[in-house]
Amino acid sequence: MTDLLDKQTAQERSTGTGAGFAPVLPVDIRACALSKSFGDTLIFSDVSFGLSRGEAVAIVGSNGTGKSTLLRCIMGLIAADSGQVEMLGTNVSAARPAELRKLRAQVGLVSQKHNLVPRLSVLSNVVHGLLGQHPGLRHWSQALAPTGSREAAMEALGKVGLADLANRRADRLSGGQSQRVAIARALVGQPKILFADEPTASLDPAAGEDVMDLFFSLARKQGVTVVFISHHMSHALTYGDRVLGLAGKKLRLDTRADHLNEAELRELYD
Numbered sequence: 001m002t003d004l005l006d007k008q009t010a011q012e013r014s015t016g017t018g019a020g021f022a023p024v025l026p027v028d029i030r031a032c033a034l035s036k037s038f039g040d041t042l043i044f045s046d047v048s049f050g051l052s053r054g055e056a057v058a059i060v061g062s063n064g065t066g067k068s069t070l071l072r073c074i075m076g077l078i079a080a081d082s083g084q085v086e087m088l089g090t091n092v093s094a095a096r097p098a099e100l101r102k103l104r105a106q107v108g109l110v111s112q113k114h115n116l117v118p119r120l121s122v123l124s125n126v127v128h129g130l131l132g133q134h135p136g137l138r139h140w141s142q143a144l145a146p147t148g149s150r151e152a153a154m155e156a157l158g159k160v161g162l163a164d165l166a167n168r169r170a171d172r173l174s175g176g177q178s179q180r181v182a183i184a185r186a187l188v189g190q191p192k193i194l195f196a197d198e199p200t201a202s203l204d205p206a207a208g209e210d211v212m213d214l215f216f217s218l219a220r221k222q223g224v225t226v227v228f229i230s231h232h233m234s235h236a237l238t239y240g241d242r243v244l245g246l247a248g249k250k251l252r253l254d255t256r257a258d259h260l261n262e263a264e265l266r267e268l269y270d
């Protein structure tokens, strides 16, 4: 579980001071002894960790070690076979559908394939980020959305530097622009937790760096707790406060990023 040092790291970042005693922050995510198999194939077992408010944690590991599966278990998109997940004080594993919907409205996701609706405008795609809070047709298209929602979506687009592309169809964007729209969509509802599954996988190195910088500067400004999967060791060490490593069907690593170097991280892949 999260130690006091990790809590102080998150607090130091959120206050920007790094000085004095930090109050203990709430634990936003607590995973306890999670195990998951698909059929007869065990993916991982006995995975436990906790994340404090405002912490950024990178999940790393070789292909197929179960990083995405772990993320989906934490988010309650699939059920773990055993163990428990608590998110923002709700027991995800035992939550009723209405509780899960309420929880998901406080959570944002940026995935590898940004999953925009291609034939809709950029602005409508960002308005979709409010569907968790306002289910229904009014938040399907910007033309139907209430003024407040349209304004929130425009503000989010402004933060990612794409306000001037609000009316462009999403399928006319470059990969980097699409991923920025996906970030705006994830942030528009002011989530408490952001999940990102290899957010730079489809981008060239320069665009990937830009997207990571933008994603983390916005997330940190808003004090959001971030869980991200990355195959880039430098990203894990630069943007994560902590690194969780999956290998051999177990959580093999749970270490502060500033206590790790790339060579140590590479050992996880041997």
Ligand SMILES: Nc1ncnc2c1ncn2[C@@H]1O[C@H](COP(=O)(O)OP(=O)(O)OP(=O)(O)O)[C@@H](O)[C@H]1O
Residues within 6 Å of the ligand: 038, 043, 061, 062, 063, 064, 065, 066, 067, 068, 069, 070
């Ligand atoms: N719905 C599913 N049904 C059966 N097997 C699955 C399912 N989803 C994932 N798997 C398997 O579980 C294992 C872990 O997959 P997962 O996508 O979680 O790994 P990963 O670490 O995220 O991989 P990568 O780094 O390649 O993205 C893989 O062997 C995958 O084929």
